[in-house]
Structures are given as C-alpha cells and as structure tokens.
Amino acid sequence: MLPFNSKGWAWARDALLHVLLPNTCYSCRRDLPFRHRSPLCDACSALVRPVGPLYCLRCGKPLPDGGAHCYHCRGSKAREYRCKIIRSAVVFGPQVRALIHAFKYADRPYLADYLAEWMRGAWEKYPDLAGAQLLLPVPLHPKKLKKRGYNQSELLACALARRKQLPVDTRSLIRRRATPSQTKFGREARLKNMDGAFECIAPAAVKGKVILLIDDVATTGATLEGCARALKQAGAKKVMAYTLAREV
Ligand SMILES: [Zn+2]
Ligand SMILES: [Zn+2]
Numbered sequence: 001m002l003p004f005n006s007k008g009w010a011w012a013r014d015a016l017l018h019v020l021l022p023n024t025c026y027s028c029r030r031d032l033p034f035r036h037r038s039p040l041c042d043a044c045s046a047l048v049r050p051v052g053p054l055y056c057l058r059c060g061k062p063l064p065d066g067g068a069h070c071y072h073c074r075g076s077k078a079r080e081y082r083c084k085i086i087r088s089a090v091v092f093g094p095q096v097r098a099l100i101h102a103f104k105y106a107d108r109p110y111l112a113d114y115l116a117e118w119m120r121g122a123w124e125k126y127p128d129l130a131g132a133q134l135l136l137p138v139p140l141h142p143k144k145l146k147k148r149g150y151n152q153s154e155l156l157a158c159a160l161a162r163r164k165q166l167p168v169d170t171r172s173l174i175r176r177r178a179t180p181s182q183t184k185f186g187r188e189a190r191l192k193n194m195d196g197a198f199e200c201i202a203p204a205a206v207k208g209k210v211i212l213l214i215d216d217v218a219t220t221g222a223t224l225e226g227c228a229r230a231l232k233q234a235g236a237k238k239v240m241a242y243t244l245a246r247e248v
Contacts, residue, residue: 027098039102039114040095049091050122051246059221060086062248072187083228083239086218087129088246089122096245100216104152112152115244116159123164129242132212134205135161135168138227139198141178156244157214166212172202172234173227187220194226200234207235218243 014035023032025041032041040048054063058073058081069078090096103111123129137157145151154170161168177197185193200206213227218241228239 026102027095039099039111044095047093047095048118049093051088051091051125058085060088060218060246062091062246081221081225081228082232083213083221083224083241085128086221086224086241086243086246087122087126088218088243089118090245092217092245092247100152100245104148104216107149109150109152109155112155112159116156116163119156119160119242119244120163123242126242128240129212131210131238132166132240132242133210134212135164135166135214136173136206136211136227136231137168137170138213138215138223139170139173139175141175143178153215156216160214160242169205172205173198173200173230179223187222190220190222191225194222194229197226198230200230200236203234206231208237210238210240211236213239213241215241215243217245217247219247 018034023036023039024030025032025044026039027044028041030041032038038045051060051062052064054066055061056063056070056073057068058078059070061070063070069075073081092100099111099115102108103115135157137151137153140148140151140153151170157168157170160166175197176199179193179197211231213224213231215224218224221241224241224243228241231239
C-alpha cells in the first residue's frame, strides 16, 4: 500500500510513466531502468572518455604520443591564434555524439544541465581556466536560432556559469553571416570562411576582460578563432575557449 504523501505520488507517477513511456538510452536505445537519472545507460556512460593528460597545449587536441603542441600549433604558429587556448571536457566519441545530436537537433534543451556537469567536472584539470572573468557562448545566426528555438552553446554556458558563479554574456557577440557547413572545407578554408562572420556589438562589455568562449564541440577551432578575432578587435584582454567535446 502506497503512503499518500507527495513522495508516494511521485513514485506512482514515475512508475506509470516508466510503463507507458520507458526512457531509453540516447546512445544504444536500450530501455533504462526505473528512475535511472542519466540519459545514458551505465554501459554507455562508461564508454565516455575524458580528455587525457596528453594534449596540445594550445588547441587541446589529444596527443596520444605526447609532445607539447600539435602540428598546427607548433613553433611560431601558436602565437598567431587569437584564441590562446582551447580545452574540452570529453572526447567526441559515439556516445557523446548521440547526446549532442539530441541536444542540438531533437529539441532536448534540458540535456544542458547533464552535459554542463561534465564541463564542471573537468574544469579543475585545466588551471588556465581559473583566470576566466566572463563566459561567452558562441552565437548562432538568428535564422538558425529561430529554427532550433535555442542556442545549445548558450544553454551550456548558462548552466556552467551557475556552477562556477561566473557572469555570462549572451548579447555582445553576434553572428553576422550564416557560415556554410564547414565539414567539406579544409583547415585553411575553414579559417578564411570565418573572416567577418562574428562581430562584437558591445565592446565596453568585453574590454580588458579575460573571456572564456563556450561551445559544444571543437573540431579545427576555426569557429572559436573567428569569435576570438572579433573579441580581441573589440578590446578583450585575452580569449580562451572551453568546449564540451573535442573531435580527434
Ligand atoms: Zn546505452
Ligand atoms: Zn594544437
């Protein structure tokens, strides 16, 4: 017999929902156990890889064989980037891809809290991040924002900002051009494609500050570099980036 208090009713509601609409793992699609609190099953959760201790000190790309910098950041090349460092919480494997895909394209904004928890968890590994004064999500073009209904990077930035008690700025940087999909471009073309794609419309908000850009996935870092150029031009002191996932 159920006790007639709010806990009892919540249990009954959850049990009914579990029978009618069982939750499934976002990655392997197997049914999740009753009152499972994560969007991934335990087996899939165990396959999510954090970024290991060996990574490029500039762009954060994992370097399994060690070394300080990857090919693209070696020597004087590192100095040319406006985005001084990129760090990420997890490696972009199949389980992470399934979650990010649902988060971005399947109208699941509530995943932001779960994913931001990964970012909070990995934060301490990266001492550089401690210098951040302002979190700034990579903006979406207004057309894309209208279609999707929300900017996934903004949700991540807000969820992380609450956890780190840092301010977040969602207005000062805008996307002027809807950049075509980057996937078919090479590295140089991607960077070129970002010229003038972003603009800082409130320089006073970023002037003299150490800004931490927030995005869901880092691939070549071209988008982050485009944002960093606009922010540096507006007077930001330093620009770094922190993403949920890193493509390798
Ligand atoms: Zn699973
Ligand atoms: Zn690198």
